[in-house]
Amino acid sequence: MDFQHRPGGKTGSGGVASSSESNRDRRERLRQLALETIDINKVAPRSGGPWPWCLCVEGPQHHVHPTCRARRAAKEAKEAPAQPAPEKVKVEVKKFVKIGRPGYKVTKQRDSEMGQQSLLFQIDYPEIAEGIMPRHRFMSAYEQRIEPPDRRWQYLLMAAEPYETIAFKVAWLWGPLGPRAP
DSSP states (O other), X not given: OOOTTSTXXXXXXXXXXXXXXXXXXXXXXXXXXXXXXXXXXXXXXXXXXXXXXXXXXXXXXXXXXXXXXHHHHHHHHHHSOOOOOOOOOOOXXXXXXXXXXXEEXXXXXXOTTTOOEEEEEEEEOTTOOTTOOOEEEXXXXXTOSSXXXXXXXXXXXXXXXXXXXXXXXXXXXXXXXXXXXX
């Protein structure tokens, strides 16, 4: 680094470098180091060599064009010996005959101490399959494809084999900042 043209510095004294000059010097040292460690096989020669379509240099300080990177990967894959694809794990899909909708009852409740409202969903699965646990999931209005999305609603889905999946459309009146009007 050349320190002689700094204000207040004498020739050869060095002086204190500013942070921007230190950063510039560090970047230059890293660039020089990167140029020394580049794999010569990955450099596209300017005189039309193995990759005449691009003049990119692949290194830590350079960006390689995405199309060049894709072409290079395709060429390397083509030249690489073919390896057999790994076997996919076969998962057997359980086949259930749907026997209809389960019975259900929805009850509105209010906590006497806190005054908080709630809904109680009672689903009746009398012929549930052996070892099957009923599942539930909340779905936003943006996930469903039956109605136009409306952020005021959410859907509660209940499923257990061999019954059909049922859904309840519930008004969502509580947001991240507190209650909101319906």
